[in-house]
Amino acid sequence: xxxxxxxxxxxxxxxxxxxxxxxxxxxxxxxxxxxxxxxxxxxxxxxxxxxxxxxxxxxxxxxxxxxxxxxxxxxxxxxxxxxxxxxxxxxxxxxxxxxxxxxxxxxxxxxxxxxxxxxxxxxxxxxxxxxxxxxxxxxxxxxxxxxxxxxxxxxxxxxxxxxxxxxxxxxxxxxxxxxxxxxxxxxxxxxxxxxxxxxxxxxxxxxxxxxxxxxxxxxxxxxxxxxxxxxxxxxxxxxxxxxxxxxxxxxxxxxxxxxxxxxxxxxxxxxxxxxxxxxxxxxxxxxxxxxxxxxxxxxxxxxxxxxxxxxxxxxxxxxxxxxxxxxxxxxxxxxxxxxxxxxxxxxxxxxxxxxxxxxxxxxxxxxxxxxxxxxxxxxxxxxxxxxxxxxxxxxxxxxxxxxxxxxxxxxxxxxxxxxxxxxxxxxxxxxxxxxxxxxxxxxxxxxxxxxxxxxxxxxxxxxxxxxxxxxxxxxxxxxxxxxx
Amino acid sequence: xxxxxxxxxxxxxxxxxxxxxxxxxxxxxxxxxxxxxxxxxxxxxxxxxxxxxxxxxxxxxxxxxxxxxxxxxxxxxxxxxxxxxxxxxxxxxxxxxxxxxxxxxxxxxxxxxxxxxxxxxxxxxxxxxxxxxxxxxxxxxxxxxxxxxxxxxxxxxxxxxxxxxxxxxxxxxxxxxxxxxxxxxxxxxxxxxxxxxxxxxxxxxxxxxxxxxxxxxxxxxxxxxxxxxxxxxxxxxxxxxxxxxxxxxxxxxxxxxxxxxxxxxxxxxxxxxxxxxxxxxxxxxxxxxxxxxxxxxxxxxxxxxxxxxxxxxxxxxxxxxxxxxxxxxxxxxxxxxxxxxxxxxxxxxxxxxxxxxxxxxxxxxxxxxxxxxxxxxxxxxxxxxxxxxxxxxxxxxxxxxxxxxxxxxxxxxxxxxxxxxxxxxxxxxxxxxxxxxxxxxxxxxxxxxxxxxxxxxxxxxxxxxxxxxxxxxxxxxxxxxxxx
Numbered sequence: 001x002x003x004x005x006x007x008x009x010x011x012x013x014x015x016x017x018x019x020x021x022x023x024x025x026x027x028x029x030x031x032x033x034x035x036x037x038x039x040x041x042x043x044x045x046x047x048x049x050x051x052x053x054x055x056x057x058x059x060x061x062x063x064x065x066x067x068x069x070x071x072x073x074x075x076x077x078x079x080x081x082x083x084x085x086x087x088x089x090x091x092x093x094x095x096x097x098x099x100x101x102x103x104x105x106x107x108x109x110x111x112x113x114x115x116x117x118x119x120x121x122x123x124x125x126x127x128x129x130x131x132x133x134x135x136x137x138x139x140x141x142x143x144x145x146x147x148x149x150x151x152x153x154x155x156x157x158x159x160x161x162x163x164x165x166x167x168x169x170x171x172x173x174x175x176x177x178x179x180x181x182x183x184x185x186x187x188x189x190x191x192x193x194x195x196x197x198x199x200x201x202x203x204x205x206x207x208x209x210x211x212x213x214x215x216x217x218x219x220x221x222x223x224x225x226x227x228x229x230x231x232x233x234x235x236x237x238x239x240x241x242x243x244x245x246x247x248x249x250x251x252x253x254x255x256x257x258x259x260x261x262x263x264x265x266x267x268x269x270x271x272x273x274x275x276x277x278x279x280x281x282x283x284x285x286x287x288x289x290x291x292x293x294x295x296x297x298x299x300x301x302x303x304x305x306x307x308x309x310x311x312x313x314x315x316x317x318x319x320x321x322x323x324x325x326x327x328x329x330x331x332x333x334x335x336x337x338x339x340x341x342x343x344x345x346x347x348x349x350x351x352x353x354x355x356x357x358x359x360x361x362x363x364x365x366x367x368x369x370x371x372x373x374x375x376x377x378x379x380x381x382x383x384x385x386x387x388x389x390x391x392x393x394x395x396x397x398x399x400x401x402x403x404x405x406x407x408x409x410x411x412x413x414x415x416x417x418x419x420x421x422x423x424x425x426x427x428x429x430x431x432x433x434x435x436x437x438x439x440x441x442x443x444x445x446x447x448x449x450x451x452x453x454x455x456x457x458x459x460x461x462x463x464x465x466x467x468x469x470x471x472x473x474x475x476x477x478x479x480x481x482x483x484x
Numbered sequence: 485x486x487x488x489x490x491x492x493x494x495x496x497x498x499x500x501x502x503x504x505x506x507x508x509x510x511x512x513x514x515x516x517x518x519x520x521x522x523x524x525x526x527x528x529x530x531x532x533x534x535x536x537x538x539x540x541x542x543x544x545x546x547x548x549x550x551x552x553x554x555x556x557x558x559x560x561x562x563x564x565x566x567x568x569x570x571x572x573x574x575x576x577x578x579x580x581x582x583x584x585x586x587x588x589x590x591x592x593x594x595x596x597x598x599x600x601x602x603x604x605x606x607x608x609x610x611x612x613x614x615x616x617x618x619x620x621x622x623x624x625x626x627x628x629x630x631x632x633x634x635x636x637x638x639x640x641x642x643x644x645x646x647x648x649x650x651x652x653x654x655x656x657x658x659x660x661x662x663x664x665x666x667x668x669x670x671x672x673x674x675x676x677x678x679x680x681x682x683x684x685x686x687x688x689x690x691x692x693x694x695x696x697x698x699x700x701x702x703x704x705x706x707x708x709x710x711x712x713x714x715x716x717x718x719x720x721x722x723x724x725x726x727x728x729x730x731x732x733x734x735x736x737x738x739x740x741x742x743x744x745x746x747x748x749x750x751x752x753x754x755x756x757x758x759x760x761x762x763x764x765x766x767x768x769x770x771x772x773x774x775x776x777x778x779x780x781x782x783x784x785x786x787x788x789x790x791x792x793x794x795x796x797x798x799x800x801x802x803x804x805x806x807x808x809x810x811x812x813x814x815x816x817x818x819x820x821x822x823x824x825x826x827x828x829x830x831x832x833x834x835x836x837x838x839x840x841x842x843x844x845x846x847x848x849x850x851x852x853x854x855x856x857x858x859x860x861x862x863x864x865x866x867x868x869x870x871x872x873x874x875x876x877x878x879x880x881x882x883x884x885x886x887x888x889x890x891x892x893x894x895x896x897x898x899x900x901x902x903x904x905x906x907x908x909x910x911x912x913x914x915x916x917x918x919x920x921x922x923x924x925x926x927x928x929x930x931x932x933x934x935x936x937x938x939x940x941x942x943x944x945x946x947x948x949x950x951x952x953x954x955x956x957x958x959x960x961x962x963x964x965x966x967x968x
Contacts (some may be wrong), residue, residue: 017803300842304832317818317844319501319833322826323810330819334801335812337821342806348788349803358784360801377861377869382912383895385861385869385937407915409891409939411867428866429941431891431915453869453939455893457913 001110002135002201004044005098008037008057008065008117009088013347014280017334018312021362025278026117027064030287031298034072036278037065037117041072044115046124047131051079054101056094057117059084059241063370063473067391079238086244091198092258093250096211096222097229099204101240104230108205111138114255116198120287122274130271133168134201137267143210143260144201145172147194147268148275153184156279158196158256160268161187172266175256194270197277200255207259215258221250280343281327281336285310295320299330308340332365370473371396372449384461388442390415390450395443397471404458404465406434408442413450416443426452439469485594486619486685488528489582492521492541492549492601493572497831498764501818502796505846509762510601511548514771515782518556520762521549521601525556528599530608531615535563538585540578541601543568543725547854547957551875563722570728575682576742577734580695580706581713583688585724588714592689595622598739600682604771606758614755617652618685621751627694627744628685629656631678631752632759637668640763642680642740644752645671656750659740678754681761684739691743699742705734764827765811765820769794779804783814792824816849854957855880856933868945872926874899874934879927881955888942888949890918892926897934900927910936923953 012025019025026037034042044053053074055065062084069080083097095114102110113131121127134144147160158178162170175196179187187193211219225246233240251258260266276283288296288310295303299313306320313330320328327343329336338346353361366375371394377385390396390413398418408417409431417424417432418441425445426432434440436458444450496509503509510521518526528537537558539549546566553564567581579598586594597615605611618628631644642662646654659680663671671677695703709730717724735742744750760767772780772794779787783797790804797814804812811827813820822830837845850859855878861869874880874897882902892901893915901908901916902925909929910916918924920942928934 017801302833302836304829304836305826313819316816317501317837317842319818319820319822319830321820321822321829321833323821323823326807326821328819328821334803335797335814335819336803336805337807337810337812338803338805339807342789345788345805346803349786349805352786352788353801358801378871380871380895380935383935383937385871387862387864387869405913407891407893409893409941411864411939411941429889431917431939433915451864451867453867453937455895455915455937457893457895 001106002047002049002131003052003054003102003106003110003112004048005054005056005095005102005112005114006037006040006044006117007091007094007114008055008061010116010118012118013350014344015278015284016346016350017329017331017336017360020360020364022060023064023364023368024061027061027068028278030120035068036120037068038072039120040115040117041069041074043121043124043127044113045072045074045078047113047128048078049111050106051077052081052105053078054081054083054098055117056083056085056098058088059086062239064368081238081240083240083242085242086247089247089250089252091255092211092215092218092253093222093225093247095200095207095255096218096250097226097240097242099207099211100222100226103204103208106204108203108208110204111135112200112202112204112207114200116277118278119197119199120274120276120278122276123272126271126273130269130273131201134269137167137169137269138201138203138206140167141203141206142166142265142267143206143263144169145260145266145268146197146199146201146271148197149270149272150188150193150195153181153188154195155179155181155184157277159184159187159193160196162192162194162268162270166267169267169269172260172268175261194268196256197271197275206265210259210263210265214262215251215253218251218253218258221246225250281310281329281338281346282340282343284312285327285340310340334360370394372444379461382457382459382461384456386454386456388452388454390442390444390452392444392447392449395441395472397473398439398441398469400439400467400469401436401458401465402467403436403460404456405436407455407457408432408434408452409455410450410452413444413448414446415450415452416445417441418443485590486531486533486615487536487538487586487590487594487596488532489538489540489579489586489596489598490521490524490528490601491575491578491598492539492545494600494602495834496602497834498828499762499768500830500834501813501815501820501844504844504848506544507548507848507852508545511545511552514604514768519552520604521552522556523604524599524601525553525558527605527608527611528597529556529558529562531597531612532562533595534590535561536565536589537562538565538567538582539601540567540569540582542572543570546723548852565722565724567724567726569726570731573731573734573736575739576695576699576702576737577706577709577731579684579691579739580702580734581710581724581726583691583695584706584710587688587692590688592687592692594688595619596684596686596688596691598684600761602762603681603683604758604760604762606760607756610755610757614753614757615685618753621651621653621753622685622687622690624651625687625690626650626749626751627690627747628653629744629750629752630681630683630685630755632681633754633756634672634677634679637665637672638679639663639665639668641761643668643671643677644680646676646678646752646754650751653751653753656744656752659745678752680740681755681759690749694743694747694749698746699735699737702735702737702742705730709734765794765813765822765830766824766827768796769811769824794824818844854878856928861937863945866941866943866945868940870938870940872936872938874926874928876928876931876933879925879956881957882923882925882953884923884951884953885920885942885949886951887920887944888940889920891939891941892916892918892936893939894934894936897928897932898930899934899936900929901925902927
């Protein structure tokens with residue numbers, strides 16, 4: 001048994017404006033159309049022994065994560081389980097609860113492979129070999145980390161000092177914090193320092209024992225949390241919802257601090273499998289091949305007299321004239337222009353937007369909902385236009401708006417529309433009208449995505465003009481909230 | 485009599501992406517919401533003696549120019565006449581035909597004040613005084629130019645060397661071409677050199693005599709053109725349509741080369757009225773006040789660690805991180821990022837787009853039509869969404885599409901929709917449906933703008949799927965073309 005445990009957190013504020021609070025880094029799509037999370041699922045499925053893939057993430061990202069799993073094409077071959085956090089408590093509590101789940105379900109000897117959802121690994125064969133090596137050490141009760149063989153004196157990572165050999169790996173002599181430039185060069189020159197990747201492999205029993213020995217507070221609080229979770233879980237749902245109150249009592253601490261830095265039985269597999277943690281736009285830009293002026297473009301770009309510049313854009317045309325060393329990142333509602341060597345400072349933009357309470361730090365123009373997505377195409381005086389996409393077999397809540405009426409034109413798929421007591425099926429190229437004050441529900445009864453255009457009219461068009469009567473996704477009845 | 489003659493040409497390729505071939509520089513709106521052409525109309529009306537304001541422009545810009553005149557609020561007090569060119573032939577033929585029209589209508593002694601449609605003049609009182617001075621010299625049979633007192637050794641303008649006094653102005657000693665930096669400094673130091681603004685004042689008779697004396701070929705060809713024009717014009721329409729064939733025979737030459745550089749009776753009024761020819765984004769950026777880091781923004785911008793940067797955006801949020809000395813110009817479909825001192829090179833982007841035949845050199849996302857505008861909001865698989873705005877009392881052609889059906893939702897105003905033999909009135913918040921293959925016409929019978937959302941569905945959604953049966957704006961019947 002080897003159960004991949006995917007830790008999917010991390011806002012990725014340095015990757016704004018593509019990464020947003022409501023659409024964080026794991027959901028970012030790369031040039032090939034796959035998100036980092038999808039790639040992680042595919043990578044995990046390639047090394048899993050057993051059917052289960054466990055995702056630990058915030059409950060707000062449950063539906064989005066599930067969509068990614070399905071889009072990765074794994075629904076038929078693997079089962080997906082979600083351990084849902086009500087808040088972030090760092091990695092130690094996440095790993096502890098995952099271990100309790102794995103131990104209960106598959107036994108204390110089952111192996112866990114802990115992966116981050118926002119890493120990129122470009123050599124899957126090398127990755128598979130490293131996992132095999134790690135698994136052999138883990139079966140021998142080692143806590144195994146993956147140490148990336150450094151290619152530069154990077155100051156953005158913690159380092160692992162490797163010692164004498166143990167099987168296919170090496171003993172860990174010590175973990176060291178992110179160094180300054182000088183120290184980093186020293187580590188690189190020494191030859192036995194590796195980047196701490198934050199990926200691990202161990203038996204569920206081994207990590208639980210280590211937790212009890214080195215972080216008894218985490219162990220204790222996690223076990224209390226687990227008891228409540230276990231008593232309330234719905235078997236077969238694939239959802240393990242961590243209870244808010246007891247999770248709030250678990251110390252907020254990383255697995256490195258809590259366990260790895262103290263345990264004796266820690267080993268490292270030196271790894272060279274094209275790993276990147278996609279920490280900034282600079283890292284992402286390097287995935288695009290450069291032209292003869294060292295410009296890189298994932299867009300329709302006209303470069304005039306420009307060098308060393310990276311451009312990413314969804315569909316807008318970008319022209320760069322006489323510029324050097326820039327990052328130009330364009331999204332439907334926000335644009336970033338940054339000097340390449342200031343890529344780290346992008347997080348300051350997010351901080352600034354947050355203090356201004358500007359939507360662009362958390363929401364994209366396309367917003368994810370349990371049932372699909374909606375995209376505001378235009379807002380004008382007295383009207384708002386949205387494209388609404390509903391996944392097969394999903395439905396919006398039964399709802400009513402006081403101030404706006406809605407015209408719906410179906411452009412593909414089929415919609416089942418309930419207005420008052422009546423059900424109507426609206427097909428591609430047909431339309432229907434929902435008057436203000438009338439209860440209605442929209443549902444996709446078909447097997448394909450439903451795409452429709454909504455034209456709202458009214459004097460007030462705020463997202464909070466919604467009264468929900470019934471909701472399949474457990475959103476509170478009658479609560480004012482946003483779309484659907 | 486003093487008739488303002490506004491020469492409205494010039495693509496303004498250095499002001500891409502706001503200026504486009506189909507929406508050139510005179511139509512660019514400044515921060516106060518007024519276009520350069522509107523400002524020119526208002527300025528012209530302030531000094532006109534008589535009701536008429538004459539615009540010389542390409543016939544493609546007739547409806548747009550008329551809209552600007554109306555939006556300038558001058559329809560009640562002034563009459564607008566349009567001398568429409570089938571192609572550009574530089575300024576000499578334009579001035580000659582304008583003079584023939586003015587001489588015929590108001591006599592050879594009537595004064596013409598020739599203005600460019602894309603200049604900005606920030607001191608209207610100073611402008612009015614300069615016009616008075618020019619008029620007094622023009623009444624005395626002088627060909628009067630306006631020479632801007634230079635503030636820097638600019639190499640982007642031609643210069644005028646001023647000589648001895650004549651009335652409120654000075655004799656022109658000579659015109660000189662755009663100089664190099666050294667020469668420009670020499671001219672500035674000399675003190676009697678002025679920038680050639682391209683604005684003039686003269687009697688219609690004086691310029692026609694000078695044309696006959698110094699540019700007989702232009703004079704001859706223009707008069708032939710005029711005869712055809714006069715025989716075919718529709719009295720009272722306000723339109724003087726220059727015939728294509730004979731206009732093609734007129735030499736393509738500027739009024740400076742053809743006449744001014746050769747005539748003896750040329751005077752100049754030295755002018756200081758806050759003149760700018762808005763030659764590049766650098767000039768436009770200077771209209772926006774700087775913050776403490778010398779950043780200028782006409783948008784919602786977050787500046788982090790940035791200096792000397794200008795941002796213009798319609799509604800997108802822009803973040804600039806660690807940059808210096810940039811121009812960031814954002815429009816709905818195209819983005820420009822340029823180093824400030826390379827602002828002149830922006831025209832190379834337009835040239836490049838033209839060779840690629842990319843729409844963005846000529847069209848905006850919002851496209852002007854004789855009846856109003858349309859804006860493509862989104863194009864997806866099998867659907868296209870537009871916002872259509874129809875001006876009061878205007879109508880689209882009676883038309884038919886083979887491959888697409890259209891849903892129309894009116895969001896404000898009232899629409900008269902003819903489908904087959906039936907007329908329906910569609911009001912705000914109502915919708916109608918036009919099946920493929922059915923002849924239809926859209927009309928705004930009301931007094932306010934009609935705004936509606938069109939959702940097109942079909943397998944083929946190209947703008948060329950249109951068969952026109954009848955068109956109020958003289959667009960050829962049955963011809964395939966674009967929207968409406």
